[in-house]
Amino acid sequence: MTRFTETLAAWGTPGFEDALKREVERLDAGQLPLQQALSTSSYVTDSPHKVIIIRVSDDAECIRVKAGIFYSGIIAGCSCADDPTPVSEQSEYCEVQIQIDRKTAEATVVLLAD
Secondary structure: EEEEHHHHHHHOOOHHHHHHHHHHHOOOOOHHHHHHHHOOOOOOOOOOOEEEEEEEOOOOOEEEEEEEEEEEEOOOOOOOOOOOOOOOOOEEEEEEEEEEEEOOOOEEEEEEOO
C-alpha cells in the first residue's frame, strides 16, 4: 500500500501541492495506472513523469485529488535486426483520482475515464 505521509503532513499548508507532486513523481510507473492509459504507444517507459493538480477536496475521512500525469511510452517492436519500428518516446497524458486516508496516509490512485 502506498502512503503519502509528507502530503498528509502538509495538508492545509501552502506546501500541500508540492508535497503531493513530489510523492507521486517518486512512485515507479508500475505503481500508477499509466499502462492502462496509453493512447499513442504500447509500453510505459522509465522516464520521469510529471504531475499537475487539477482539483482538491476533502471530508472527514479522506483527501481527494484529481491530477493529470504527463509521461512517456514507446511502441515496442520485436527487437529483430530488420524490425523497422523506431524506438522513440511518445508523450502520454492521463488523469487520475488520488484518495488519501486522513488517519493512515494510505493512498489509492485510480485512472479516470476520458
